[in-house]
Amino acid sequence: MRQFKTRILFTSIIVSIFLINGCSEKAKIETDIKTVDSATLSNLARTPPMGWNSWNPFGENVSEQVIRETADSFVSTGLKDAGFTYIVMDDYWHGGRDSVTGLLYPDPKRFPSGIKALADYVHSKGLKLGIYSDAGTKTCGEMPGSYGYEEKDAKQFAEWGIDFLKYDYCFCPDFVSWNNDYKMAIKRYKAMGDALKATGRPILFSICEWGPRSPWLWGKEVGGQMWRTSYDIHDFWDMPRNETSPIGILTSIDVMSDLGRFSGPGGWNDPDMLVVGLSNTGFIKGGGCNDIEYRTQMSMWCMFSAPLMMGCDVRNMNEATKTILLNKEIIAIDQDPLGKQGFRVMRKDGLEVWKKPLSGDRLAIALFNRNSTDKTLTAAWKEIELDSTMRYDAYDVWKHATAGKGLTSISSNLKPHETNVYVLTVSK
Numbered sequence: 001m002r003q004f005k006t007r008i009l010f011t012s013i014i015v016s017i018f019l020i021n022g023c024s025e026k027a028k029i030e031t032d033i034k035t036v037d038s039a040t041l042s043n044l045a046r047t048p049p050m051g052w053n054s055w056n057p058f059g060e061n062v063s064e065q066v067i068r069e070t071a072d073s074f075v076s077t078g079l080k081d082a083g084f085t086y087i088v089m090d091d092y093w094h095g096g097r098d099s100v101t102g103l104l105y106p107d108p109k110r111f112p113s114g115i116k117a118l119a120d121y122v123h124s125k126g127l128k129l130g131i132y133s134d135a136g137t138k139t140c141g142e143m144p145g146s147y148g149y150e151e152k153d154a155k156q157f158a159e160w161g162i163d164f165l166k167y168d169y170c171f172c173p174d175f176v177s178w179n180n181d182y183k184m185a186i187k188r189y190k191a192m193g194d195a196l197k198a199t200g201r202p203i204l205f206s207i208c209e210w211g212p213r214s215p216w217l218w219g220k221e222v223g224g225q226m227w228r229t230s231y232d233i234h235d236f237w238d239m240p241r242n243e244t245s246p247i248g249i250l251t252s253i254d255v256m257s258d259l260g261r262f263s264g265p266g267g268w269n270d271p272d273m274l275v276v277g278l279s280n281t282g283f284i285k286g287g288g289c290n291d292i293e294y295r296t297q298m299s300m301w302c303m304f305s306a307p308l309m310m311g312c313d314v315r316n317m318n319e320a321t322k323t324i325l326l327n328k329e330i331i332a333i334d335q336d337p338l339g340k341q342g343f344r345v346m347r348k349d350g351l352e353v354w355k356k357p358l359s360g361d362r363l364a365i366a367l368f369n370r371n372s373t374d375k376t377l378t379a380a381w382k383e384i385e386l387d388s389t390m391r392y393d394a395y396d397v398w399k400h401a402t403a404g405k406g407l408t409s410i411s412s413n414l415k416p417h418e419t420n421v422y423v424l425t426v427s428k
């Protein structure tokens with residue numbers, strides 16, 4: 001008996017030591033995080049950031065010419081008027097890191113005028129310039145990463161006039177072992193978040209860790225305004241893996257479905273870039289989607305309050321692509337000041353209804369057909385968590401027309417993979 005009691009006592013001591021250690025480690029991380037003042041930076045993204053990124057269409061061929069022409073197209077096509085602001089150079093803008101000064105420099109052939117001159121050009125159009133780096137020793141494309149150079153690189157970006165940093169997670173210390181990775185990711189992203197803050201220039205910080213270390217839990221505290229929730233979307237409708245790239249639009253939607261509570265003004269869940277308009281062209285491939293599927297991506301990203309980062313060559317958009325990307329009524333749902341992420345309220349036979357509260361006592365609902373055949377979806381208010389005694393007026397944001405007044409239910413004929421989006425207001 002005595003021996004038994006001694007054993008219990010000994011076990012309790014060991015467990016207590018373990019818990020105390022664990023707690024103090026956790027407390028230490030929390031203290032570290034608290035030192036990041038996110039107030040100023042979160043004002044950078046009161047609504048989800050909107051822009052364009054070079055990766056999908058240009059990959060390793062990004063150049064100052066492409067960036068300048070993209071800025072021109074933002075103005076001439078009306079993208080700028082629709083709210084698109086950031087033009088982001090992704091991986092491969094680099095020439096290298098100077099062995100004497102330790103400073104990054106751009107590829108001299110593709111960026112002969114340098115980044116400062118490019119930023120000046122983009123700013124002269126009333127737009128903002130973004131750049132890409134990595135929390136590890138190398139970027140995913142094996143260009144120089146910012147590990148150990150956070151302050152130097154942040155300062156350099158600020159001096160160039162950069163407004164946005166996408167920060168990847170390849171070649172990080174825990175990239176292979178996965179040990180303590182949650183803490184390591186916090187540490188690495190905080191190092192850059194702090195360095196950006198110390199520059200005194202507001203630079204939007206876009207965390208691209210892909211999701212395995214749950215960046216929605218700590219992204220805002222390390223200074224981020226958006227964080228990727230999944231691996232890279234390629235130009236696929238359905239490619240269901242989410243352990244590595246690439247995935248399709250459908251997987252990205254499903255990953256987002258449980259994350260709504262982590263997104264809002266100042267810090268947004270990022271289900272990756274829009275593949276709208278790629279049609280199997282550009283650097284990332286996938287086979288291409290049809291315009292109905294691209295319209296579903298735009299619809300759902302707006303229902304999610306997701307950052308809208310276009311990924312096609314906007315210098316050469318066809319009419320269908322323009323119709324999708326320049327629809328100010330769907331963009332208004334994305335940019336609604338309430339900043340709520342929409343959530344799924346009905347799921348039946350491959351048909352879904354998603355709901356998003358909007359400012360002004362309105363709400364958006366999306367009716368979505370996952371099936372590969374035509375379907376009719378009808379939802380009574382009570383089936384989608386609305387008061388069955390209410391009457392609503394519905395406005396169809398893709399048809400730009402009223403869909404009915406004094407309604408007690410909503411109904412749509414949907415083609416395969418199609419989504420219709422309505423704004424509901426209480427009938428007078």
Ligand code: GAL
Pocket residue numbers: 055090091139140141168169170208231232
């Ligand atoms: C991936 C990232 C992509 C792109 C690429 C560049 O890790 O998710 O969006 O930035 O790296 O190498």
